[in-house]
Amino acid sequence: MAPRDSSSSRPAWASRRVITAGVAAVALAAAGAATALATSHSAPGTHAASAKARLASSSCGGPAGAAYIALPGYQAFDAVDTTNCNLVQQYNVGDSTVPGNPNDFNYDSTDEGVAMHGNTLYFADTGNDTVAVIDSANLNVDNYENPAETLIHVGFDPTNVAVTPDGSQVWVADTGPQTGGPSLGGITVISAANLKVTASMHLPTDPRDIAFSPSGATAYVTTSDGLWVISTATRHVVTVIHGLGDPEGVAVSPDGTVYVTNTVRSQVDVISGATNTVTGTIQVGQLPWQLVISSNGSTIYVADGDSDAISVISTATDSVTATISDAGDPVSLALTPDGSQLWVGGLTSGIVTVFDTATNGLVGSFNVGYGQYPQAGDGEEPTGIVLTSTPTPGSESASAMQKASAKAGSR
Numbered sequence: 151m152a153p154r155d156s157s158s159s160r161p162a163w164a165s166r167r168v169i170t171a172g173v174a175a176v177a178l179a180a181a182g183a184a185t186a187l188a189t190s191h192s193a194p195g196t197h198a199a200s201a202k203a204r205l206a207s208s209s210c211g212g213p214a215g216a217a218y219i220a221l222p223g224y225q226a227f228d229a230v231d232t233t234n235c236n237l238v239q240q241y242n243v244g245d246s247t248v249p250g251n252p253n254d255f256n257y258d259s260t261d262e263g264v265a266m267h268g269n270t271l272y273f274a275d276t277g278n279d280t281v282a283v284i285d286s287a288n289l290n291v292d293n294y295e296n297p298a299e300t301l302i303h304v305g306f307d308p309t310n311v312a313v314t315p316d317g318s319q320v321w322v323a324d325t326g327p328q329t330g331g332p333s334l335g336g337i338t339v340i341s342a343a344n345l346k347v348t349a350s351m352h353l354p355t356d357p358r359d360i361a362f363s364p365s366g367a368t369a370y371v372t373t374s375d376g377l378w379v380i381s382t383a384t385r386h387v388v389t390v391i392h393g394l395g396d397p398e399g400v401a402v403s404p405d406g407t408v409y410v411t412n413t414v415r416s417q418v419d420v421i422s423g424a425t426n427t428v429t430g431t432i433q434v435g436q437l438p439w440q441l442v443i444s445s446n447g448s449t450i451y452v453a454d455g456d457s458d459a460i461s462v463i464s465t466a467t468d469s470v471t472a473t474i475s476d477a478g479d480p481v482s483l484a485l486t487p488d489g490s491q492l493w494v495g496g497l498t499s500g501i502v503t504v505f506d507t508a509t510n511g512l513v514g515s516f517n518v519g520y521g522q523y524p525q526a527g528d529g530e531e532p533t534g535i536v537l538t539s540t541p542t543p544g545s546e547s548a549s550a551m552q553k554a555s556a557k558a559g560s561r
Contacts, residue, residue: 210513210515212235213490214541215233215547216230216538217229217535217537218230218286218537219264219482221518222262223530225243225244227240227243227261228240228518229286229544231541231547231548233545235504239294240519242259243261243282243299244280244282245296259277259282261274261275261534262276262534263310265312266286266313267313270285270286271284273311281301281322281340284297284298286538289543291544302340302347304340305322305324305335305337305338305350307324310322310534312369314366319340320339321339323357323360323371324357325358328356333353335355336351336352336357337351337360337371357372357378358372358373359371359398359399361400361401363402363406367381370410372397372400377391379391391421394412394419395414398438398439399438404447405447411439416434416435417432417433418431418450420432435457435461435473436455439481441453442483442484444485445489449465450463450465451463451485455480458475458476458480462510477496477499479496480495482532482533484536490507491504496532497531497532497533500526500531500532501515501516501518502518
């Protein structure tokens with residue numbers, strides 16, 4: 151999903167705060183203190199005082215697997231071992247070769263969005279109008295500059311990417327330059343089988359986030375004009391749901407209910423997938439951005455960037471049951487495949503924070519990028535996170551699995 155950018159045509163209140171990640175990190179270092187982080191079970195709209203300080207880099211742990219974190223500020227992505235939150239490698243992505251010199255690369259990519267299906271990673275590379283496709287099983291820790299990838303040219307300024315539930319189609323939100331002129335936004339559809347563009351749809355406004363119905367028959371696309379409901383088979387627009395207050399994130403529960411972040415009214419709009427009508431609203435924190443739903447559909451997590459918090463919503467009651475404080479402008483969210491942990495990316499802090507979903511308590515946090523010093527994540531901007539139970543090559547958990555497999559084979 152695209153980060154909040156001051157060059158966007160969105161209202162001024164939707165722009166990123168003036169303070170930069172670098173200034174924030176320097177201030178923290180000078181104060182000799184960590185960013186405060188706590189969990190609150192108080193009423194919606196309230197935040198408890200910090201119960202546990204967060205160091206600029208602290209260890210954490212979780213289930214075996216990997217996290218892949220899009221970092222548009224550094225034209226790269228992090229591959230992280232989820233068992234210990236250790237950075238395995240930071241890979242450049244989507245960088246084309248220099249004309250006439252195939253051994254040199256233009257570092258022009260800006261991978262703002264990321265999606266994953268199986269072992270395949272898809273990055274929306276805004277800087278060069280492409281989608282980069284990478285087999286995560288073939289990542290090489292000795293080749294950070296240019297991991298083996300396929301670059302697919304799409305529309306203008308792709309900022310988000312999503313894969314249909316069956317993995318057959320890749321939909322790309324081509325936001326287009328926000329110049330105030332005629333929209334250059336649209337949707338590009340890619341066949342996952344041959345990595346070719348199969349359809350392109352122009353939209354009169356800027357697409358932002360994409361989610362699919364459980365069957366994959368319907369795509370839901372947020373734009374400044376509302377929520378577009380599109381048939382994935384025909385690519386025809388079924389309807390447009392207006393009045394959602396400059397919506398940003400969209401997610402669909404297993405029962406087909408659609409949830410959209412309403413950035414103007416600081417709420418989540420609840421939409422019936424059967425009737426395409428708004429059936430309710432849930433008040434959350436300021437400037438809600440991304441949201442993610444648990445696999446059983448019982449819980450929704452919403453990143454409230456301007457409240458430095460995550461709202462925890464029960465879908466049984468459509469109400470906020472807890473508010474988790476997370477300083478650093480939380481913007482990106484992902485759940486581990488087993489649902490035990492919530493990973494949150496801080497836009498201005500350059501820090502990823504991990505929470506236990508059973509207690510909403512802090513597990514740990516780490517700087518994206520290299521180094522253990524406070525400024526390690528400056529300018530990195532973790533705008534997208536995907537999590538998998540398959541360890542990334544070169545990680546400790548991958549090595550442990552290889553050793554166990556070799557030992558079993560020798561018996």
